[in-house]
Amino acid sequence: MIRAASPSDYPAIRAVISHAFGQTEEANLVEQLRADGDVLVEFVEASDIAVQGHILYSPLAIEGDGYTVNAAALAPVSVLKSFQKSGIGSALIRAGNARCGELGLDAIVVLGHESYYPKFGFSAVLAESLKAPFSGPHFMALELKPGALRSGGRVRYAKAFGV
Numbered sequence: 001m002i003r004a005a006s007p008s009d010y011p012a013i014r015a016v017i018s019h020a021f022g023q024t025e026e027a028n029l030v031e032q033l034r035a036d037g038d039v040l041v042e043f044v045e046a047s048d049i050a051v052q053g054h055i056l057y058s059p060l061a062i063e064g065d066g067y068t069v070n071a072a073a074l075a076p077v078s079v080l081k082s083f084q085k086s087g088i089g090s091a092l093i094r095a096g097n098a099r100c101g102e103l104g105l106d107a108i109v110v111l112g113h114e115s116y117y118p119k120f121g122f123s124a125v126l127a128e129s130l131k132a133p134f135s136g137p138h139f140m141a142l143e144l145k146p147g148a149l150r151s152g153g154r155v156r157y158a159k160a161f162g163v
């Protein structure tokens with residue numbers, strides 16, 4: 001079942017992220033984003049007794065000449081190794097993206113596997129108009145409102161990313 005994360009999930013979320021990535025950097029990022037109040041959407045895939053997957057979106061401003069596009073950064077997403085390749089990651093991304101749409105956001109940006117995210121509509125070509133600390137095939141964007149990224153702009157990540 002996918003549901004919003006709550007504080008009682010936080011220790012389990014830390015374990016899932018650290019286990020999936022094989023390091024603690026991404027779990028630390030999540031905790032800093034929470035501490036800074038920079039969480040837009042945070043979902044878990046969980047049974048009654050355990051958390052198997054997690055996804056988080058933080059605010060991302062895309063600033064142009066006289067306008068700001070209100071976007072989200074999708075990062076990180078993780079699934080416990082023994083539960084991978086059973087659709088949990090995809091379900092979390094679909095649910096999270098849909099929630100961003102409900103929140104009225106204009107777009108979502110992700111830095112990730114170039115063969116994984118396009119199936120959810122993310123495109124590296126769409127991200128080319130953005131001035132960001134990242135570029136190339138791993139840097140992808142998805143418009144929740146058609147044309148939202150047409151004019152491009154400078155990307156500002158939440159402070160915890162340190163970029």
Ligand SMILES: CC(C)(COP(=O)(O)OP(=O)(O)OC[C@H]1O[C@@H](n2cnc3c(N)ncnc32)[C@H](O)[C@@H]1OP(=O)(O)O)[C@@H](O)C(=O)NCCC(=O)NCCS
Nearest residue numbers: 020077078079084085086087088089090111112113115116
């Ligand atoms: C990426 C991740 C969240 C996917 O979760 P999942 O539950 O296994 O994903 P799903 O079951 O929905 O989808 C599995 C599909 O993703 C593909 N996939 C998984 N990891 C991939 C990767 N690193 N690169 C490309 N494709 C990948 C699988 O090959 C599979 O493809 P298929 O459906 O065509 O067979 C999970 O593998 C994970 O936690 N990885 C470690 C952390 C990580 O790298 N997070 C993403 C950072 S961008």
